[in-house]
Amino acid sequence: MSNTKKRIDRGSLITLCIILLIFVVTVVLENTINANSLLFTVIRKGAVYSLVAVSMNLLNGFTGLFSLGQAGFMLLGAYTYAILTIPNSVRDTIYYLFQGSSFHFSLLDIFQGALGETFGLIVAVILACICAGIVAAFFAFLIGLPVLRLKSDYLAIATLGFAEILRAIFQWEKLGKVTNGANALRGYPTFSDFNIKNSSGMIVFRLSSFVPLLLAGICIAIIVLLINSSYGRAFKAIRDDEVAAEAMGINLAKHKQLSFCISSFFAGVGGALFAMFASTVQAKTFTSAMTYEILLIVVIGGIGSISGSCLASFLYIACSEWWLRFLDNTMYIGGTQVPLLRNGFRMVVFSVIIMIVVLFFRQGIMGSRELPDLFRRKRIKEGKSDE
Amino acid sequence: MSNNVLHVENITMQFGGVVAVNNLSLDIPEGKIVALIGPNGAGKTTAFNCITGVYEPTNGLVEFMDKPIVRNHPSGKMKKIYKGENADKYLGDVVAMTPDKITSLGISRTFQNIRLWNSMTVFENVLIAKHMRANQNVFSATFRGNAKEEKRMREETMALLVEQGLDKYKDEIATSLPYGLQRRLEIARALACDPKLLLLDEPAAGMNPQETEELAAFIKEIRDKYNLTIFLIEHHMNLVMDISDHIYVIDFGKMIADGTPSEVQNNPVVIDAYLGVTE
Numbered sequence: 079m080s081n082t083k084k085r086i087d088r089g090s091l092i093t094l095c096i097i098l099l100i101f102v103v104t105v106v107l108e109n110t111i112n113a114n115s116l117l118f119t120v121i122r123k124g125a126v127y128s129l130v131a132v133s134m135n136l137l138n139g140f141t142g143l144f145s146l147g148q149a150g151f152m153l154l155g156a157y158t159y160a161i162l163t164i165p166n167s168v169r170d171t172i173y174y175l176f177q178g179s180s181f182h183f184s185l186l187d188i189f190q191g192a193l194g195e196t197f198g199l200i201v202a203v204i205l206a207c208i209c210a211g212i213v214a215a216f217f218a219f220l221i222g223l224p225v226l227r228l229k230s231d232y233l234a235i236a237t238l239g240f241a242e243i244l245r246a247i248f249q250w251e252k253l254g255k256v257t258n259g260a261n262a263l264r265g266y267p268t269f270s271d272f273n274i275k276n277s278s279g280m281i282v283f284r285l286s287s288f289v290p291l292l293l294a295g296i297c298i299a300i301i302v303l304l305i306n307s308s309y310g311r312a313f314k315a316i317r318d319d320e321v322a323a324e325a326m327g328i329n330l331a332k333h334k335q336l337s338f339c340i341s342s343f344f345a346g347v348g349g350a351l352f353a354m355f356a357s358t359v360q361a362k363t364f365t366s367a368m369t370y371e372i373l374l375i376v377v378i379g380g381i382g383s384i385s386g387s388c389l390a391s392f393l394y395i396a397c398s399e400w401w402l403r404f405l406d407n408t409m410y411i412g413g414t415q416v417p418l419l420r421n422g423f424r425m426v427v428f429s430v431i432i433m434i435v436v437l438f439f440r441q442g443i444m445g446s447r448e449l450p451d452l453f454r455r456k457r458i459k460e461g462k463s464d465e
Numbered sequence: 466m467s468n469n470v471l472h473v474e475n476i477t478m479q480f481g482g483v484v485a486v487n488n489l490s491l492d493i494p495e496g497k498i499v500a501l502i503g504p505n506g507a508g509k510t511t512a513f514n515c516i517t518g519v520y521e522p523t524n525g526l527v528e529f530m531d532k533p534i535v536r537n538h539p540s541g542k543m544k545k546i547y548k549g550e551n552a553d554k555y556l557g558d559v560v561a562m563t564p565d566k567i568t569s570l571g572i573s574r575t576f577q578n579i580r581l582w583n584s585m586t587v588f589e590n591v592l593i594a595k596h597m598r599a600n601q602n603v604f605s606a607t608f609r610g611n612a613k614e615e616k617r618m619r620e621e622t623m624a625l626l627v628e629q630g631l632d633k634y635k636d637e638i639a640t641s642l643p644y645g646l647q648r649r650l651e652i653a654r655a656l657a658c659d660p661k662l663l664l665l666d667e668p669a670a671g672m673n674p675q676e677t678e679e680l681a682a683f684i685k686e687i688r689d690k691y692n693l694t695i696f697l698i699e700h701h702m703n704l705v706m707d708i709s710d711h712i713y714v715i716d717f718g719k720m721i722a723d724g725t726p727s728e729v730q731n732n733p734v735v736i737d738a739y740l741g742v743t744e
Contacts, residue, residue, distance in 0.1 A: 300607065307606035308596050308615065311585075315593045318582035325517060325576075327568040327597030327658055336603060382584075446584065 089450030093385075096449070097295065104291055108284040116400040120392065121287045122269060123399065125294040126351045127391035131375040132298050132384055133344035138373075139382035139446075140305055141337040142317030143226070144234045146369050147218075150241025151342040153364035154217055155210035155349025157248060160263040160359045161256065162206045168265040175261060176254035185209075186267060203267055207293070207350045214346025215339040217244075222338045226331070238366055248361035262358040269354050290351055297344055302384055304340065313337050378435055380442030385449035390442070402428055468495045470662050470694045471516070471572075476525035477549035478511050478718075479539075485511040486522070487718035488550050493662070498688060498695045500709040502702075502729075504739050508718035509698045510577055513666055517574050518564040524549055529662070534567050536560040569597055573660030575651045577667045577698075581639040587650055588635040592622045594657035622657065628690075629653040645676050649683075656691060663687075665697040669704050677701050681708050702740070706730065714739060 104121060111117075130148060137143050163186045164172060164179075173179040185206050190198030225236045247253070249260040257263075269290055274283040304310050312333055315323040324330050353359045371394070379390030405424040409416045435443070471493040478486040486508040493499045501509050515522040515535065523543055527535040538555040539547040562570075582590055595618040601611040609615075626632040631650055634642060639650060648668060655663055668684070669677045681704050688695050699705045705712060706726040714722040714729060716738045722729055729735055 303609070304603070304607040307609075308599055308601060308611070308618070309603050309606050311589060311593045312596045314585065315582050315596075318584055319580050321519065322576065322580035322582065323593075324564040325519075325568060325574055325580075326594045326654065327565045328593070329563070329565045331563075340603075 087450070087454055089452070089454030092453045093448075093450045101288065101291060101295075105285070105288045108287050113284060113286075116403070118287045120396045120400050122290045122355050124392035124395040125290040126348055126355050127372065127375060127395055128388040129294040129297050129351065130345055130348035131372050131379065131387040131391045132301055133341045133348060134372050135376050135379075135381065135384065135387045136301055136305065136313075136344070137337055137341040138376060139380075140310065140317060141313040141334065141341075142320075143334060143338065144230050145237040145338070145341075146234045146366070146373065147221070147237030147241045147342070148345050148372050149364040149366060149368040150237070150244040151214040151218060151345035152349030152352055152368070153241070153244055153248060153361060154214045155346030156353035156359045156364070157257060157263070157349075157361075158210040158213040158346070159206045159350035159353050160266045162209055163202055163266040164263065165265065172263060172265055173255065173258055176258065178255070179258075180255035199267055199271060203354075207347050210350035211343040211346040214349065215343040218339045218342030219335065222335050226334045226338060238369070241364070241369065242366060245361050245364055257361070260361065262360040263353075264358040267354070268357040270357075290355065293351060294348075297347055298384065298388065301340075301344060305384070309333070309336070374432065378432065378439075378442055380439075380444035380446060382446040383442065383444040383448055386442055386444030386447075389444065397428055397431065398424075469493060470495045470530060471696065472526075472528040472531075473512075473516065474526040474528075475551045475554065476512065476515055476522045476527065477547075477551075478508070478515055478520060479523040479543065479547060479549060482546060482548070484548050485718050486515060486715075489525075489715065489718070489720055491713050491720070491723070493694055493696050494711075495694050496688070496692070497710040498684065498697070498708050500705045500712045501696065501698050501715065502700070502705055502712060502739065503715040507715045509715065510666055511718075512715070513574065513664055513698065516567075517572060517664065518562050518567045521561045523547065524551060524555060526555055529567070529570055529572060532570070533560045534562045534570065534572075565597070568658055568660075571659070571661035572664065573655040573658040573662070574664040575648075575655050575666055575668060577670065579647050579651055581647060581651060581654070583638070583640040585639060586636050587631055587639050587642065588622060588626065590639045590650060591625055591654050591657045592618060594654045595622060597658060625653055625657055629656075644671055648672070648680075652683075652687070656687065660691075660693065662694045662696065665695065665699075667698050667700065669699055669701045672701075674703075677704050680704065684708055 108118060130152060134148050137145050161181055162184070164184060165186050166182060166184050169182070169184070170178040185202040186199065189202040192198065193201060221237070221240050225233060225240070228236055248257045251259050253259070269286040272285045272289040273281045274285065276282050305313070312323070312328050315326070315328060316330060316333060320330060356363070375390045375394050376387055378394065379386030379388070402424045405419055405427055406421050407419065409419050469492045473489060473491045476486055476489045477484065489512055501512065503509050511520065514520040516527055518535065522535060522537055523539050524537060524547070526533060536555055537559050539552055582593065599611070599614050599618055601614050605611045623632065626635055629649060631646065631653060634646065639647065642650060652665070652668070665684070669680050672680060684695060685708060687693060709726055712723060712726055712729045713720060714735050721738055722732045722735045724732070730740070
């Protein structure tokens with residue numbers, strides 16, 4: 079025990095370096111190549127999906143609770159974020175169908191007034207993200223009281239139903255003064271507001287892809303810390319054997335509730351980031367199909383692997399948004415049309431790729447391993463390292 | 466007033482129309498090794514599950530250190546179909562502690578079919594049992610404000626593994642250990658909960674005679690070392706007769722005899738129901 083203590087092992091070190099490198103490369107690329115490249119869409123959306131996938135993995139992969147409510151908690155987070163940060167000056171034009179919003183409070187106005195343009199933006203966005211998480215976690219707590227008594231498939235159905243109900247409620251006309259009914263919310267700060275501009279409004283330094291990576295990275299780091307803590311071990315014990323966990327003094331109800339609320343908190347933050355990515359919030363985007371996308375990412379990445387979820391979300395988003403785009407366009411080579419290429423063909427190829435991945439990687443790309451494990455194979459006998 | 470660690474009174478467990486445990490009463494004095502024996506399906510494990518809170522018995526009372534941990538009477542639909550006795554004796558407050566609460570009071574157990582956390586190492590298996598008594602909350606644990614507590618848990622776990630001779634396997638996946646060691650690890654994990662009373666459900670199942678002999682010595686050793694009271698279910702008669710101070714025999718959920726090992730061995734009812742006639 080003493081000989082491995084307090085030494086950062088090679089695997090973690092290499093992983094940290096890789097993450098730092100990705101951050102740096104993102105910033106450099108963003109400021110050198112065409113900013114409209116799809117690469118940056120992939121990075122932004124991939125970062126958001128990583129966070130949501132990791133939050134789902136915390137619940138499904140580490141605590142063994144099969145929940146499908148992720149899109150619902152994202153929706154709560156996205157609306158909370160948007161409602162809290164839309165500047166009062168544009169609020170009435172956004173809510174014009176409902177003769178203005180009943181909500182005249184904007185974190186953005188308050189902090190930009192008090193702390194100045196840039197610093198106020200940062201504080202307001204971070205606070206709004208945390209509020210988004212708290213609202214999602216609060217609803218998770220309420221819904222968790224009855225629902226967490228259910229097991230496996232039944233829990234999945236109940237949480238899926240909850241997400242669908244939320245989506246319907248947020249589109250309800252009667253709540254229009256708060257949620258803007260079925261219409262989109264917009265005008266709140268998005269990722270592109272983090273680009274540094276000079277006095278004449280020209281962008282001098284782009285950070286719009288770095289910011290989502292950073293925010294998602296911080297949240298994922300917190301989840302990793304949680305999973306490697308005493309509570310994370312208790313979650314894994316519940317996953318492996320509930321009866322034994324309870325017999326060893328782990329309070330099932332409390333720990334399940336805790337895991338559910340924390341997962342929903344980060345899904346809520348993920349929803350806020352999604353709102354920033356999409357620059358409009360509309361309840362109809364948070365469908366159950368979105369939950370399935372995230373579930374797919376978790377399964378492909380490896381249930382019980384944080385790095386697997388991150389890797390899979392970037393690959394998934396890159397495939398669906400970027401690399402396979404050309405399959406949707408009819409193409410002519412030397413005057414003859416290339417067969418099969420037409421609108422919708424992308425999804426066929428995409429589904430086949432997923433089937434192949436699942437066939438060859440039964441446990442997902444990473445299984446239950448983490449990125450540092452890949453670099454530490456030789457040292458495995460020497461002693462267990464902690465992170 | 467009593468020196469009984471565990472006091473079980475008129476426990477009846479009825480599943481639908483089936484009475485698995487029928488009006489079972491027993492006392493376990495402090496520092497003793499007490500065995501519960503009986504044929505397969507007699508309701509031994511069900512009795513264990515009633516004591517540890519896995520099941521809520523239909524009727525009866527269980528006290529641990531003179532404090533009720535389980536107390537119930539037939540209610541609702543069960544009132545009509547209840548076949549046991551003493552239906553009116555435990556009316557009033559229902560006490561139904563969850564297994565984790567009962568464990569935190571000081572009853573710890575092992576399982577008949579080993580239940581280790583199979584994706585985790587030997588070290589983690591024992592470490593998790595320390596979670597219950599750790600002084601921390603989810604924030605201090607996540608942001609490492611509990612470093613001292615975490616260090617203490619790790620050191621205690623290591624010390625326990627060394628005492629149990631499992632330290633050289635600490636980084637092995639628990640279920641990759643040989644069967645006998647898995648049993649031992651399960652006992653080590655139960656000890657990590659700092660129990661006063663240890664319930665062992667067939668600790669010698671699947672062991673050869675030599676291993677069984679070692680186990681007998683081991684059980685006595687941990688009893689003395691950790692000041693435990695031990696209550697076990699076992700089928701190996703040699704082991705039971707060797708280490709028990711007192712034996713309870715049940716058949717079809719009902720107590721048919723109890724006494725010291727020699728008393729039980731010569732009891733005609735027990736011989737008839739369980740031990741069989743020796744020629």
